[in-house]
Amino acid sequence: MRLRWMPYPIRLTAMRRFICSVIWARDYKAGFLRLVQESRSKTDLPVIASINCVADKGDWIEYATAMADAGASALELNIFIQPTDIHAQARELELNYAEIVGRVAGAVKIPRFGETAHAPDQCLRLVERFARLRGPGVVFFNRFFEPDVDVERMTFVESSPYSEPTELRNVLRMVAICSAVLPQLDLSVSTGVHDGEAAVKALLCGAEAVQVCTAIHQKGFEVIAEMNEYIDRWSERQGFGSLDEFRGRLNFKNDTSAMFQRVQYMKYFPSEAK
Ligand SMILES: Cc1cc2nc3c(=O)[nH]c(=O)nc-3n(C[C@H](O)[C@H](O)[C@H](O)COP(=O)(O)O)c2cc1C
Numbered sequence: 001m002r003l004r005w006m007p008y009p010i011r012l013t014a015m016r017r018f019i020c021s022v023i024w025a026r027d028y029k030a031g032f033l034r035l036v037q038e039s040r041s042k043t044d045l046p047v048i049a050s051i052n053c054v055a056d057k058g059d060w061i062e063y064a065t066a067m068a069d070a071g072a073s074a075l076e077l078n079i080f081i082q083p084t085d086i087h088a089q090a091r092e093l094e095l096n097y098a099e100i101v102g103r104v105a106g107a108v109k110i111p112r113f114g115e116t117a118h119a120p121d122q123c124l125r126l127v128e129r130f131a132r133l134r135g136p137g138v139v140f141f142n143r144f145f146e147p148d149v150d151v152e153r154m155t156f157v158e159s160s161p162y163s164e165p166t167e168l169r170n171v172l173r174m175v176a177i178c179s180a181v182l183p184q185l186d187l188s189v190s191t192g193v194h195d196g197e198a199a200v201k202a203l204l205c206g207a208e209a210v211q212v213c214t215a216i217h218q219k220g221f222e223v224i225a226e227m228n229e230y231i232d233r234w235s236e237r238q239g240f241g242s243l244d245e246f247r248g249r250l251n252f253k254n255d256t257s258a259m260f261q262r263v264q265y266m267k268y269f270p271s272e273a274k
Pocket of ligand 1: 050052078141142143161162163164190191192193211212213214215217
């Protein structure tokens with residue numbers, strides 16, 4: 001922060017903002033650590049803490065360690081740095097991500113799950129790098145915060161944070177491919193899981209777990225029970241006695257359908273669609 005050349009009132013405002021943001025960040029982190037501690041003391045469920053990691057700032061490593069000390073059973077490392085430099089190479093970004101995971105692996109011994117961004121061309125390589133760093137699993141995908149434009153005020157504004165159920169489709173494709181080519185990793189599906197049917201689709205494609213955020217915000221925690229009931233009813237109807245009997249049934253290895261690789265609309269006529 002450069003304060004020296006600012007007129008006094010601006011300097012005061014900038015300084016106050018800086019102090020407030022430091023206090024806010026400290027309180028925010030302390031609140032999360034308390035939440036992890038309380039969740040662990042009140043439930044037998046494993047608690048997975050999620051951390052947004054940024055390569056060139058150091059304090060999230062301490063935060064990751066504090067999360068582990070607070071009792072987190074595992075960490076989800078949410079990694080994405082928006083490239084804005086036209087000279088930045090894809091390989092540099094990949095190395096950056098690998099460095100982040102490597103630094104956490106050096107500091108924290110509990111399992112670490114990487115949450116990757118939806119970059120279809122890089123995704124497999126990133127996930128493979130993560131597997132080499134002995135991360136036990138990957139979360140597909142890190143859904144970004146999306147800004148929108150207010151045309152009246154001609155400014156960027158926050159958009160709704162909620163996902164749409166249709167956002168699941170591209171996640172399914174990558175899970176189906178990854179669960180076949182990197183079977184050593186546990187895959188968790190996040191983004192677009194709004195109901196039990198979506199959860200079954202994710203399992204069929206090879207997911208070990210699904211994560212639910214928007215649906216809980218919109219429908220309440222009961223949605224989890226409804227999803228479990230749907231999975232039970234569906235499994236019974238299909239004659240499956242356990243999740244393992246159908247998990248991955250539609251993955252890239254088991255179903256070589258050209259649908260996995262199809263990304264072009266070529267020769268798609270809605271009137272002929274089945
Ligand atoms: C209200 C709200 C707040 C969120 N806050 C965060 C956050 O602080 N950090 C983060 O990595 N993701 C955050 N997310 C993204 C979710 O973790 C998740 O990746 C995304 O919502 C996709 O899952 P869904 O389709 O089940 O909503 C937030 C999402 C919502 C709806």
